[in-house]
Amino acid sequence: MSASISPLAPKSYPEMPEIAGARIGVAEAGIKYKGRKDLLVMVFDEGTAVAGVFTRSRCPSAPVEFCRRNLSGGKARILVVNSGNANAFTGRKGREATSLTAEAAARAAGAEPDTVFLASTGVIGEPLEAGRFTHLLGELAAGAEAGRWEEAARAIMTTDTYPKFVTASARLGDCTVTINGIAKGAGMIAPDMATMLSFVATDAPIAAPVLQDILAKATAKTFNAVTVDSDTSTSDTLMLFATGKAAERGAPWITDAKDSRLSPFKRALGKLLKTLALQVVRDGEGARKQVEITVTGAKSARSAKRVALSIANSPLVKTAVAGEDANWGRIVMAVGKAGEPADRDLLSIWFGDIRVAFEGERDPGYSEEQASDYMRRDEISIRVDLGLGRGSATVWTCDLTKEYVAINGDYRS
Amino acid sequence: MSASISPLAPKSYPEMPEIAGARIGVAEAGIKYKGRKDLLVMVFDEGTAVAGVFTRSRCPSAPVEFCRRNLSGGKARILVVNSGNANAFTGRKGREATSLTAEAAARAAGAEPDTVFLASTGVIGEPLEAGRFTHLLGELAAGAEAGRWEEAARAIMTTDTYPKFVTASARLGDCTVTINGIAKGAGMIAPDMATMLSFVATDAPIAAPVLQDILAKATAKTFNAVTVDSDTSTSDTLMLFATGKAAERGAPWITDAKDSRLSPFKRALGKLLKTLALQVVRDGEGARKQVEITVTGAKSARSAKRVALSIANSPLVKTAVAGEDANWGRIVMAVGKAGEPADRDLLSIWFGDIRVAFEGERDPGYSEEQASDYMRRDEISIRVDLGLGRGSATVWTCDLTKEYVAINGDYRS
Numbered sequence: 071m072s073a074s075i076s077p078l079a080p081k082s083y084p085e086m087p088e089i090a091g092a093r094i095g096v097a098e099a100g101i102k103y104k105g106r107k108d109l110l111v112m113v114f115d116e117g118t119a120v121a122g123v124f125t126r127s128r129c130p131s132a133p134v135e136f137c138r139r140n141l142s143g144g145k146a147r148i149l150v151v152n153s154g155n156a157n158a159f160t161g162r163k164g165r166e167a168t169s170l171t172a173e174a175a176a177r178a179a180g181a182e183p184d185t186v187f188l189a190s191t192g193v194i195g196e197p198l199e200a201g202r203f204t205h206l207l208g209e210l211a212a213g214a215e216a217g218r219w220e221e222a223a224r225a226i227m228t229t230d231t232y233p234k235f236v237t238a239s240a241r242l243g244d245c246t247v248t249i250n251g252i253a254k255g256a257g258m259i260a261p262d263m264a265t266m267l268s269f270v271a272t273d274a275p276i277a278a279p280v281l282q283d284i285l286a287k288a289t290a291k292t293f294n295a296v297t298v299d300s301d302t303s304t305s306d307t308l309m310l311f312a313t314g315k316a317a318e319r320g321a322p323w324i325t326d327a328k329d330s331r332l333s334p335f336k337r338a339l340g341k342l343l344k345t346l347a348l349q350v351v352r353d354g355e356g357a358r359k360q361v362e363i364t365v366t367g368a369k370s371a372r373s374a375k376r377v378a379l380s381i382a383n384s385p386l387v388k389t390a391v392a393g394e395d396a397n398w399g400r401i402v403m404a405v406g407k408a409g410e411p412a413d414r415d416l417l418s419i420w421f422g423d424i425r426v427a428f429e430g431e432r433d434p435g436y437s438e439e440q441a442s443d444y445m446r447r448d449e450i451s452i453r454v455d456l457g458l459g460r461g462s463a464t465v466w467t468c469d470l471t472k473e474y475v476a477i478n479g480d481y482r483s
Numbered sequence: 484m485s486a487s488i489s490p491l492a493p494k495s496y497p498e499m500p501e502i503a504g505a506r507i508g509v510a511e512a513g514i515k516y517k518g519r520k521d522l523l524v525m526v527f528d529e530g531t532a533v534a535g536v537f538t539r540s541r542c543p544s545a546p547v548e549f550c551r552r553n554l555s556g557g558k559a560r561i562l563v564v565n566s567g568n569a570n571a572f573t574g575r576k577g578r579e580a581t582s583l584t585a586e587a588a589a590r591a592a593g594a595e596p597d598t599v600f601l602a603s604t605g606v607i608g609e610p611l612e613a614g615r616f617t618h619l620l621g622e623l624a625a626g627a628e629a630g631r632w633e634e635a636a637r638a639i640m641t642t643d644t645y646p647k648f649v650t651a652s653a654r655l656g657d658c659t660v661t662i663n664g665i666a667k668g669a670g671m672i673a674p675d676m677a678t679m680l681s682f683v684a685t686d687a688p689i690a691a692p693v694l695q696d697i698l699a700k701a702t703a704k705t706f707n708a709v710t711v712d713s714d715t716s717t718s719d720t721l722m723l724f725a726t727g728k729a730a731e732r733g734a735p736w737i738t739d740a741k742d743s744r745l746s747p748f749k750r751a752l753g754k755l756l757k758t759l760a761l762q763v764v765r766d767g768e769g770a771r772k773q774v775e776i777t778v779t780g781a782k783s784a785r786s787a788k789r790v791a792l793s794i795a796n797s798p799l800v801k802t803a804v805a806g807e808d809a810n811w812g813r814i815v816m817a818v819g820k821a822g823e824p825a826d827r828d829l830l831s832i833w834f835g836d837i838r839v840a841f842e843g844e845r846d847p848g849y850s851e852e853q854a855s856d857y858m859r860r861d862e863i864s865i866r867v868d869l870g871l872g873r874g875s876a877t878v879w880t881c882d883l884t885k886e887y888v889a890i891n892g893d894y895r896s
Binding site for chain 1 (some may be wrong): 798823
């Protein structure tokens with residue numbers, strides 16, 4: 071783990087309310103880290119629906135393959151997450167570890183095996199000794215409590231420098247429902263995937279297929295629009311659990327994704343996922359600045375997102391931001407290499423409100439001093455207008471600093 | 484420019500022979516750098532054929548657009564290269580600068596305007612004041628000499644820490660012909676392009692269409708198989724000039740790319756381009772290690788190259804190499820994110836001769852100590868077998884160090 075907390079850490083954290091029907095237990099299993107919690111169990115009441123989005127890696131971890139299989143049932147009773155070892159690229163041993171964990175978890179929750187979900191994060195390629203923690207699951211599940219969300223967020227951290235958790239509420243019919251979410255980063259963060267690890271729970275009564283539909287849509291503009299280093303983990307997992315307990319207080323059961331009563335919930339979920347995604351970016355390994363990149367005027371939204379990601383993933387752009395250098399020439403380079411339609415002589419570029427380039431040339435009113443001044447901020451906004459069409463997209467990233475190299479060159483050794 | 488010379492710099496340099504029909508002049512024009520040569524002129528005798536490969540950026544520099552237009556004529560009389568300013572994203576002013584330079588160059592060489600070629604390298608987005616050096620071209624061309632290849636290599640450097648030049652010879656019919664080449668790096672180096680800047684000249688009598696054919700083919704496995712940071716320059720240019728002077732010594736005129744007498748020349752050119760490409764990689768900004776990545780067992784050669792580049796461009800792989808960490812889990816990650824066919828449980832991975840992973844698991848004989856020992860070398864070789872088919876590819880890159888970030892965070896400021 072990194073020694074010092076990111077300067078972009080939240081200034082304050084919310085009080086996390088309880089989610090009726092969801093209980094949390096954490097423990098110190100000593101999987102890799104010493105002197106800290108590295109095991110999380112979430113137990114859900116019967117009737118809990120589940121949705122999930124996972125990495126698009128062609129070499130996913132054993133837990134990701136396990137979750138994909140169980141997701142089709144749409145029901146969840148227990149989630150087990152360990153940090154310190156990703157159980158990825160562990161072959162037959164990896165499948166044995168997920169089987170052992172799942173059996174112990176099902177026993178602990180008194181539930182069917184196909185209602186168990188697992189996630190692992192940490193080093194890749196080393197066998198996970200499930201025996202180190204399977205004996206703890208019974209006690210953890212029995213002692214789980216509803217109000218331990220911050221502890222849950224801390225137990226899943228790896229190189230994160232701060233815990234990531236957030237809460238939201240929304241009207242559903244005549245009732246207010248609650249949504250809680252936790253996440254962990256902090257390297258191997260790039261779209262083309264679900265996300266790192268993030269677990270969200272709500273008491274809203276929403277059927278599993280509807281839950282899956284709204285989660286997938288909300289992911290595209292949140293977790294799949296952030297990138298730290300363009301590297302996609304084998305283990306990225308985002309899961310959403312709906313206990314349905316708010317039905318006891320009069321909330322309506324939602325079984326149709328087009329149900330208009332769902333709109334406030336969708337908005338609240340989208341905002342919550344965006345907050346978590348940005349907390350991940352702001353804790354990108356070595357990050358000192360948050361960078362928002364908006365591309366407008368593209369031929370399509372898809373094209374805009376590809377150009378935006380080409381900028382966000384360019385090492386030369388990211389090091390320039392780290393050096394507080396308004397080097398918009400590198401933005402042009404990144405637009406050019408994206409392979410998407412672009413006409414150099416129609417390009418305009420802004421840093422914040424400062425237009426630095428207009429119609430393919432340096433802006434006549436460009437002031438190096440003004441632009442450099444802007445670059446000293448913690449939050450940098452870059453906008454590129456391609457001048458070709460109406461497609462637009464926004465993505466978020468962080469700068470690339472010497473600390474990123476230090477953290478990732480020394481992670482295992 | 485960087486303060487210290489890369490530890491991977493060549494231990495020795497070749498004596499550069501003359502290329503009959505090609506003469507070189509260099510000067511200090513003060514475009515950006517002080518106290519060093521930043522202007523190169525190559526003058527070619529009448530009858531010189533030319534070929535070129537350029538960046539695939541959608542936002543190419545003004546000189547790249549200029550060269551593409553003149554290339555169709557197939558004839559070259561003069562090449563002008565400046566360092567310090569790339570004349571890229573300079574709009575109308577950029578085209579004015581190339582026009583002014585081209586007119587002055589044509590006058591200087593007493594040649595037609597469509598036999599002029601231009602290249603610029605350095606900062607993007609700042610207008611190039613051609614007036615700073617156009618008045619020098621007449622004298623430079625008049626005083627150009629055949630034996631100044633090392634000076635030429637030095638005049639085109641930007642953040643390069645050492646000059647890049649190499650020579651080769653080949654049989655052509657009953658005659659020996661010579662090939663000289665120079666290049667410059669050192670950031671924004673990635674395939675999907677021709678290359679940074681590289682200029683190669685030979686006295687072999689080869690027709691322009693044949694020259695273009697063999698240059699394009701040789702590029703795929705040399706300059707287009709290296710990457711420093713995945714960033715593609717707006718200015719990448721590789722040109723090959725053939726003066727044909729060896730015909731006076733009895734070399735045959737080659738007008739057909741399939742002419743079997745051309746085989747030794749093709750091999751020599753390929754080797755020369757690979758040497759230059761590796762010199763560029765070994766001088767990648769902040770580079771401390773050269774990394775060769777070979778992917779075998781892919782569904783196709785194209786698929787193998789995409790997987791190899793995914794590994795070569797992964798910040799997490801590159802920082803692990805910098806940290807001398809045999810972190811093969813990150814290789815798996817990079818295979819997984821490439822989006823190409825891969826089966827986790829068929830993967831095998833080697834560092835040098837050490838097999839670290841076999842059929843999707845850590846190799847039973849894996850020794851952390853042995854692998855760590857290997858990682859201390861200057862030249863690291865990584866091989867991945869996908870176990871799916873017969874496609875293979877090799878690419879080269881360097882490690883990602885704190886110095887890369889330092890160089891690129893401070894380049895302009």
